[in-house]
Amino acid sequence: MKVFGDHRWEKFFAVRSWGKYPPEETIRFFMRAKNKINRTPLHVLDIGCGMGASSWMMAKEGGKVTAFDGAPSGLAGVNKNAREFSVAEKIETVLGDITRPDAHLSQSYDIMVDQYSVYANPENMVIAAYGEYFHLLKPAGQFLICGFGYGTTGWDGGRRVSEHSVADIKEGVMRDTGTVSLFSLEQLKSILSSIGFQIEYWEQIVENRNGLCVDKHVIAVSKPHK
Numbered sequence: 169m170k171v172f173g174d175h176r177w178e179k180f181f182a183v184r185s186w187g188k189y190p191p192e193e194t195i196r197f198f199m200r201a202k203n204k205i206n207r208t209p210l211h212v213l214d215i216g217c218g219m220g221a222s223s224w225m226m227a228k229e230g231g232k233v234t235a236f237d238g239a240p241s242g243l244a245g246v247n248k249n250a251r252e253f254s255v256a257e258k259i260e261t262v263l264g265d266i267t268r269p270d271a272h273l274s275q276s277y278d279i280m281v282d283q284y285s286v287y288a289n290p291e292n293m294v295i296a297a298y299g300e301y302f303h304l305l306k307p308a309g310q311f312l313i314c315g316f317g318y319g320t321t322g323w324d325g326g327r328r329v330s331e332h333s334v335a336d337i338k339e340g341v342m343r344d345t346g347t348v349s350l351f352s353l354e355q356l357k358s359i360l361s362s363i364g365f366q367i368e369y370w371e372q373i374v375e376n377r378n379g380l381c382v383d384k385h386v387i388a389v390s391k392p393h394k
C-alpha cells in the first residue's frame with residue numbers, strides 16, 4: 169500500500185501501538201467547538217490521525233469523523249481503537265498526503281484537528297497545506313493546530329534545511345521523525361491570519377519530561393462567516 173509523508177511513521181505504527189488517548193488540548197478545543205457550532209451532523213476531519221487517538225473521542229462526542237493520514241498501519245488502528253472505546257459509528261479513513269488535502273478530500277468540514285501532524289513536513293508544504301485546509305473548512309468552522317516551538321529540546325541539534333525547517337533531530341519528541349517545521353506562536357498566528365483564518369485562542373504548554381522540554385504551540389482558529 170502506498171505511504172504518504174515520512175515513511176518512518178508507517179514503520180513506527182507497524183511495530184508499536186501508539187496514540188490511543190487524546191491530549192487535554194484537543195478535548196478542550198473539541199468540546200468548545202462543538203458547542204459553538206451546535207448542529208448535526210457535525211463533520212469532523214482528523215488530520216494526520218495516526219492510530220486515531222482523538223478520532224474515537226470526537227466520534228463518541230457526536231462527530232461524523234473522517235480520519236486522514238499517510239500511514240496505512242496507523243489508519244488500520246483507527247476503527248480498532250474506536251471499537252475498544254465502544255464507538256458505534258464507523259470512522260471513515262482516508263489514506264493520503266495531509267499537506268495536499270485537495271488531492272484526497274472533496275467535502276467540507278465543521279471542525280478540523282491537526283494534532284501534532286502537519287508540522288512534520290517542510291515549511292513550504294506546511295504553509296501551503298493550511299491554505300488548502302482554509303477552503304475545506306465551512307464558514308464559521310473551527311480548526312485546531314498543534315505543533316512545537318523553539319523551546320522543544322533537540323531541534324537545534326538537527327540539520328537546518330530552511331528558515332523554519334530542521335531534519336535529522338536526534339533528541340526529544342521530534343527525534344527521528346524526518347523534516348519538521350517550527351514557528352514562534354506569533355509567526356504561526358501571522359501566517360494563519362494572512363490565509364484568512366480568525367484567531368480564536370492560543371496556548372503554550374511547556375512540559376519538562378525528565379529534563380527534556382516539550383514546548384507545545386496550540387492555536388485555535390475559525391473561518392469567518394461569509
Ligand SMILES: C[S@@+](CC[C@H](N)C(=O)[O-])C[C@H]1O[C@@H](n2cnc3c(N)ncnc32)[C@H](O)[C@@H]1O
Nearest residue numbers: 172173177187216217218221238239265266285
Ligand atoms: C506525531 S504523529 C501524530 C498522530 C496523531 N495526530 C496523534 O496525536 O496521535 C504525526 C502523524 O502525521 C502523519 N503525517 C505527517 N506528515 C504526513 C504527510 N505529509 N502525509 C500523510 N501523513 C502525514 C504521520 O503519518 C503521523 O500519523
